[in-house]
Amino acid sequence: MPIDQGELSTDEVLRRDIPWETYMTTKLITGTGLQLLRRYDKKPENYKAQLLDALKTPSHPSRGIPIAINCLATLLKEPMVRSSFVQSDGVKLLIPLISPASTQQSIQLLYETCLCVWLLSYYEPAIEYLATSRSLPRLIEVVKGSTKEKVVRVVALTLRNLLHKGSFGAQMVDLGLLLIVQNLKAQAWSDEDLLEALNQLEEGLKDNIKKLSSFDKYKQEVLLGHLDWSPMHKDPTFWRENITNFEEHDFQILRVLITILDTSTDARTLAVACYDLSQFIQYHSAGRIIVNDLKAKDRVMKLMDHENTEVTKNALLCIQRLFLERKKYPSCLYCLYLLPTGNVTGICILTDPSINPKQPRPCSVSCYFSVA
Numbered sequence: 001m002p003i004d005q006g007e008l009s010t011d012e013v014l015r016r017d018i019p020w021e022t023y024m025t026t027k028l029i030t031g032t033g034l035q036l037l038r039r040y041d042k043k044p045e046n047y048k049a050q051l052l053d054a055l056k057t058p059s060h061p062s063r064g065i066p067i068a069i070n071c072l073a074t075l076l077k078e079p080m081v082r083s084s085f086v087q088s089d090g091v092k093l094l095i096p097l098i099s100p101a102s103t104q105q106s107i108q109l110l111y112e113t114c115l116c117v118w119l120l121s122y123y124e125p126a127i128e129y130l131a132t133s134r135s136l137p138r139l140i141e142v143v144k145g146s147t148k149e150k151v152v153r154v155v156a157l158t159l160r161n162l163l164h165k166g167s168f169g170a171q172m173v174d175l176g177l178l179l180i181v182q183n184l185k186a187q188a189w190s191d192e193d194l195l196e197a198l199n200q201l202e203e204g205l206k207d208n209i210k211k212l213s214s215f216d217k218y219k220q221e222v223l224l225g226h227l228d229w230s231p232m233h234k235d236p237t238f239w240r241e242n243i244t245n246f247e248e249h250d251f252q253i254l255r256v257l258i259t260i261l262d263t264s265t266d267a268r269t270l271a272v273a274c275y276d277l278s279q280f281i282q283y284h285s286a287g288r289i290i291v292n293d294l295k296a297k298d299r300v301m302k303l304m305d306h307e308n309t310e311v312t313k314n315a316l317l318c319i320q321r322l323f324l325e326r327k328k329y330p331s332c333l334y335c336l337y338l339l340p341t342g343n344v345t346g347i348c349i350l351t352d353p354s355i356n357p358k359q360p361r362p363c364s365v366s367c368y369f370s371v372a
Contacts, residue, residue, distance in 0.1 A: 055093040066109050073112045076119040091129045098138040100145045107148055114154045121161040131166050144180050156197040169208040170220045178205040215242040222256050227272035239283040261299040267308035274314035281321040
């Protein structure tokens with residue numbers, strides 16, 4: 001039986017002409033955009049890469065990228081184009097363009113860039129790429145600071161699409177999106193889609209917070225590589241109840257924590273990483289041996305000369321726990337309360353726990369470091 005006129009085979013769908021003229025007459029694209037899109041249609045893949053080239057090396061310093069993004073925002077409505085764009089590694093070219101804007105021209109460029117990301121959020125391979133990039137923090141920064149309703153709307157719709165994909169939900173919780181959404185809800189928006197998206201985001205984020213265990217939250221924080229003094233780091237209950245979870249996947253989280261000592265340039269992150277290593281040493285029965293085997297000692301010792309006192313203090317704490325037996329920790333920890341600067345000098349002067357901590361004297365423990 002012949003295919004009904006209202007139906008198309010897959011091949012016919014893929015070969016069909018896209019009515020770009022209709023887009024232009026309804027003012028969805030400009031005349032310039034129509035010419036570019038017509039040239040894009042039904043051309044070999046290497047010719048279709050012209051839009052990517054326009055993003056990489058704009059032909060005009062101020063108009064090149066906006067024109068390319070304007071065309072792309074229309075093209076990405078087509079599933080075939082999304083696939084081709086992702087395969088050509090085009091998503092990474094959009095990420096730097098997602099940043100707060102102030103002028104009318106830059107706001108329009110930001111809106112159309114976010115529109116591209118929203119269209120890609122319906123395509124699974126693009127979502128996988130977005131998950132490994134810095135797109136989420138950038139999107140949240142934009143929605144947090146933007147006052148333009150159309151920009152807030154398209155970003156909110158994108159975040160709603162990503163909320164239940166992979167680890168996006170947990171990352172959104174860690175990046176404080178719930179409070180941002182609640183602040184946005186308090187503003188006077190007229191767009192119904194935006195209001196619905198904000199309600200769904202708030203509901204979904206609250207559900208995520210309920211589902212995530214404290215260790216899941218901790219794991220996400222470490223994997224993101226940005227550590228802060230959230231309550232779990234100094235909570236003895238957290239460490240007692242979750243210490244065996246650190247053994248998962250051959251101590252994966254511990255290894256990432258140690259890697260952060262080499263790669264991070266953020267003082268707060270380094271301080272927290274040192275402190276967490278010291279907590280692992282204290283609460284895991286084989287903590288000292290494991291941390292030594294993972295070659296963490298030299299990395300921590302380098303940080304004892306760090307310019308930031310918070311880093312040096314926590315690096316010293318980690319080294320003390322690494323060198324000393326657990327039963328001797330209390331006497332060594334007193335020195336941290338007596339020394340304001342945290343600068344490492346020579347032989348360690350520690351306080352005997354049997355005397356007043358304000359009257360220090362050399363303790364009987366054999367130590368390697370001191371604080372001046």
